Amino acid sequence: MVKRRSSIQWNKYLIAGLCMTGLVVFLAVLGIFWTPYSTTAMSVSERFEAPSLRHLFGTDNYGRDIFSRVMEGMGTTILIGTLVVALSGASGILIGALTGYFGGIVDEVVMRIVDAINGFPSILLALVVISVMGTGQRNLVISLSIVFMPSFIRIVRSEFIRLRDADYISRARLMGVGRLRILFVHILPNIFSTFWVSVMIGFNNAILAESGMSYLGIGVQPPQASLGKMLSDAQGYLTSAPWYALAPGLTIVWIVLGFSLLSEGIRRAGK
Amino acid sequence: MKYLGKKIITLIMTLFVVSAAAFIAFQIIPGDVVTSILGTEATPEREAQLREELGLNDPPAVRYFRWIGGVLQGDLGVSYRYAKNMNEMMPVAELIGDKLPVTLSLAAISLVLIIVVAIPLGVLWARSRNKVLDAALGVITQVSMAIPSFFLGILVTYLFGMVLKCFAPGNYVSYEKDPGGFLFYLLFPALAIAIPKIAMTARFLRNSMLTELKADYVRTARSKGCSERRVMYGHVLRNAMMPVITFLGMIIAEIVAGSIVVEQVFSLPGIGRLLISSISTRDLPVVEILILYITFVVIFVYFLVDILYRVVDPRISSK
Numbered sequence: 182m183v184k185r186r187s188s189i190q191w192n193k194y195l196i197a198g199l200c201m202t203g204l205v206v207f208l209a210v211l212g213i214f215w216t217p218y219s220t221t222a223m224s225v226s227e228r229f230e231a232p233s234l235r236h237l238f239g240t241d242n243y244g245r246d247i248f249s250r251v252m253e254g255m256g257t258t259i260l261i262g263t264l265v266v267a268l269s270g271a272s273g274i275l276i277g278a279l280t281g282y283f284g285g286i287v288d289e290v291v292m293r294i295v296d297a298i299n300g301f302p303s304i305l306l307a308l309v310v311i312s313v314m315g316t317g318q319r320n321l322v323i324s325l326s327i328v329f330m331p332s333f334i335r336i337v338r339s340e341f342i343r344l345r346d347a348d349y350i351s352r353a354r355l356m357g358v359g360r361l362r363i364l365f366v367h368i369l370p371n372i373f374s375t376f377w378v379s380v381m382i383g384f385n386n387a388i389l390a391e392s393g394m395s396y397l398g399i400g401v402q403p404p405q406a407s408l409g410k411m412l413s414d415a416q417g418y419l420t421s422a423p424w425y426a427l428a429p430g431l432t433i434v435w436i437v438l439g440f441s442l443l444s445e446g447i448r449r450a451g452k
Numbered sequence: 453m454k455y456l457g458k459k460i461i462t463l464i465m466t467l468f469v470v471s472a473a474a475f476i477a478f479q480i481i482p483g484d485v486v487t488s489i490l491g492t493e494a495t496p497e498r499e500a501q502l503r504e505e506l507g508l509n510d511p512p513a514v515r516y517f518r519w520i521g522g523v524l525q526g527d528l529g530v531s532y533r534y535a536k537n538m539n540e541m542m543p544v545a546e547l548i549g550d551k552l553p554v555t556l557s558l559a560a561i562s563l564v565l566i567i568v569v570a571i572p573l574g575v576l577w578a579r580s581r582n583k584v585l586d587a588a589l590g591v592i593t594q595v596s597m598a599i600p601s602f603f604l605g606i607l608v609t610y611l612f613g614m615v616l617k618c619f620a621p622g623n624y625v626s627y628e629k630d631p632g633g634f635l636f637y638l639l640f641p642a643l644a645i646a647i648p649k650i651a652m653t654a655r656f657l658r659n660s661m662l663t664e665l666k667a668d669y670v671r672t673a674r675s676k677g678c679s680e681r682r683v684m685y686g687h688v689l690r691n692a693m694m695p696v697i698t699f700l701g702m703i704i705a706e707i708v709a710g711s712i713v714v715e716q717v718f719s720l721p722g723i724g725r726l727l728i729s730s731i732s733t734r735d736l737p738v739v740e741i742l743i744l745y746i747t748f749v750v751i752f753v754y755f756l757v758d759i760l761y762r763v764v765d766p767r768i769s770s771k
Binding site for chain 2: 297302303304305308309311312313385389392393396397398399409412413415416419420423426430433434437438441442
């Protein structure tokens with residue numbers, strides 16, 4: 182086996198994306214263990230304080246430190262995004278690999294369903310699943326995973342179709358390599374560059390859907406912090422404390438932008 | 453024609469499958485309707501009576517066909533939550549009726565905004581030889597695609613409503629009272645829906661045009677003496693618009709979904725708000741109909757785009 186050299190093609194998208202997402206992940210992980218202030222400590226005397234060195238993002242209507250709450254909300258958002266991508270990505274690989282490699286009637290049926298779901302606006306579909314299963318974090322993750330699974334199935338499937346007739350695969354088959362080994366040892370590693378891009382895009386869509394649903398009050402339920410919920414709380418104080426809405430909103434933009442730059446960077450580096 | 457017939461059959465079958473799926477989904481929902489209407493302290497006789505009135509004792513297939521038959525005849529069932537008066541529950545049709553124009557107008561204004569802004573912008577971008585403009589448009593569109601519509605709605609409210617005072621947020625004007633004021637008020641939520649889609653469409657059109665510009669026919673057109681204008685608009689743009697039409701079709705579904713969220717931000721009494729409040733209060737007949745309604749619209753739009761695509765590009769049907 183030839184050892185691969187790990188020479189990454191650096192480009193400005195990759196660097197900018199890594200810096201932005203790195204900061205987000207760092208703050209979110211830090212937020213699990215430590216926040217500058219307690220996320221629940223209220224203080225009447227410190228209501229609606231504008232951003233300052235003491236309170237980086239200011240304080241909210243209960244005098245709570247917004248920066249600390251954003252850190253906690255980021256954690257929730259990233260956790261949900263990761264769970265959704267992991268769940269839908271893993272099942273996407275499994276179903277996409279099998280249908281793509283073997284084809285046949287099962288493939289036909291699965292693709293019809295995938296097409297039907299894929300054409301659909303994701304938030305609407307998530308709403309349907311949520312209204313059937315009820316609200317809550319676990320149901321949110323399940324519903325978003327169902328919503329995003331088809332796009333993974335489609336990408337993995339098309340890659341497997343592309344590679345199943347490649348020369349090295351026919352040779353492996355001739356040498357008597359087992360089917361499962363061909364699927365997951367010979368083909369799978371070769372689709373990762375494409376797969377990672379769709380993971381990033383899926384992650385972004387999951388974050389947008391999660392924050393949208395939490396904003397509507399049917400996503401993450403209080404007392405758990407969530408950027409979307411913070412935004413909807415902040416909307417009422419837009420005149421007196423615009424920073425309250427800006428902080429969680431810009432954080433969402435930052436996260437989404439970071440991951441889309443990262444996916445663009447990976448795509449270009451893979452070329 | 454054969455193609456059209458085939459497409460229509462597929463359309464009808466899809467609608468059937470979707471409505472059946474929606475019906476089944478709402479059958480397996482945990483929680484009893486009768487208990488949710490009457491509360492837990494109703495007598496068993498009253499519960500049995502209501503169960504009979506609502507037709508819950510029939511087999512599922514019968515209930516499906518009664519439901520879908522009613523829907524086709526305009527009888528959308530009655531809400532579990534909204535009362536019309538003391539004795540009657542509100543029919544879903546009436547509940548939706550006056551909310552539909554709001555959502556439809558919002559979607560229409562958004563779509564017009566997208567087309568009117570994105571297409572010239574995309575053409576301008578593809579033609580620009582100016583590196584600064586090119587980079588600036590790249591950054592602006594990248595950022596605007598990352599803003600979720602509800603945050604954009606809040607930003608629009610803040611900027612246009614509170615800083616520039618162009619409109620009064622929360623002071624929704626009914627279309628029955630003042631159609632002009634109504635459309636003006638909708639312009640701002642439409643902006644919140646449209647901006648990310650404008651960015652996407654402009655980017656898409658630009659890339660599509662840049663690809664087309666490299667095609668052989670462009671060189672042919674130039675060498676036979678076509679003016680640059682004619683090459684650009686008569687040849688390149690026409691071909692580059694093909695994928696954009698499909699893209700716009702997909703965006704319509706996104707606009708409908710976007711309006712669900714944005715209606716909430718601007719307190720618009722449209723079907724999006726009704727959907728969210730019905731999900732929260734578990735008013736299932738309303739949710740069921742709204743989901744069915746939106747799904748039908750989306751599927752129908754895809755159908756139209758498919759047809760339109762063939763009209764615009766005759767090459768496809770010859771394949």
